Amino acid sequence: MAAVGSTDSSKTPRRKQWKRRFLEWFAIYVFGGLILPILIKSWRVELDLPPHLKQLREGHKVILAFWHNRQIGLIRVANELRPVRVLISRHGDGEIIARIVARFGIGSVRGSSTRGGKAAVRQLVAASRESHLAITPDGPVGPRYQAKQGVALVAALTGLPVAWVSWSTDSAWRFKSWDRFILPKPFARMRYRVEGTVEIARNAGAEEIEAGRLEIESRMNALTAALDSEMGLED
Numbered sequence: 001m002a003a004v005g006s007t008d009s010s011k012t013p014r015r016k017q018w019k020r021r022f023l024e025w026f027a028i029y030v031f032g033g034l035i036l037p038i039l040i041k042s043w044r045v046e047l048d049l050p051p052h053l054k055q056l057r058e059g060h061k062v063i064l065a066f067w068h069n070r071q072i073g074l075i076r077v078a079n080e081l082r083p084v085r086v087l088i089s090r091h092g093d094g095e096i097i098a099r100i101v102a103r104f105g106i107g108s109v110r111g112s113s114t115r116g117g118k119a120a121v122r123q124l125v126a127a128s129r130e131s132h133l134a135i136t137p138d139g140p141v142g143p144r145y146q147a148k149q150g151v152a153l154v155a156a157l158t159g160l161p162v163a164w165v166s167w168s169t170d171s172a173w174r175f176k177s178w179d180r181f182i183l184p185k186p187f188a189r190m191r192y193r194v195e196g197t198v199e200i201a202r203n204a205g206a207e208e209i210e211a212g213r214l215e216i217e218s219r220m221n222a223l224t225a226a227l228d229s230e231m232g233l234e235d
Helices: 009-044 051-057 068-078 094-102 115-126 150-158 207-231
Strands: 045-047 063-065 084-088 107-111 132-135 162-169 170-176 182-184 189-198
Touching: 009 094, 045 068, 051 063, 063 150, 068 084, 068 094, 068 162, 068 182, 068 189, 084 094, 084 115, 094 107, 107 115, 115 150, 150 162, 150 207, 162 207, 189 207
Parallel strands: 045 189, 063 132, 063 162, 084 107, 084 132
Antiparallel strands: 162 189, 170 182
């Protein structure tokens, strides 16, 4: 018999498991399936897709680089450039994100710099023959706005150019996550810009890959800062 005032320790893991399952269900089916589509339709979007990138609709492929806290913007850009496969980590929330973006016709490759990286790179190289690729260079755990070598390495292995993409908004919620994730509020005005590209020679050496990484990081940060200034979004 349990002592008075004691709790059944076996119930605690079960409660956590059920809580986790409920949160996953809510994120995928309620937020991803009901709330997010309504939010997206309410946003007032301005998209600047340069002429030299519009030709990508005609069969040329590209790597789209997004910062992690603005990855929700991929859904809008993917409407212009299809098909797209995005690199999503194998961390706990990766499955949720993969299933949400799949609802918008975006495929995924699972892996990251910290887990399943080599296998993910092989899958990205294979996928590049048939689709555009999308990578968050500072994911999955940061530091925020600091690109890892993955995006430059994939560019060197595939021969695809890298276009950097960012957006900002005049009204948003900011999450207390490591990346300060941004979710535009209903009817927010959003301004997207796609720039580039950076090209890294196939099978480039370590110095060329590092130079490419630094250029991508610098250009992404400059674009993001300019858009935030234009829209009045505070970091």
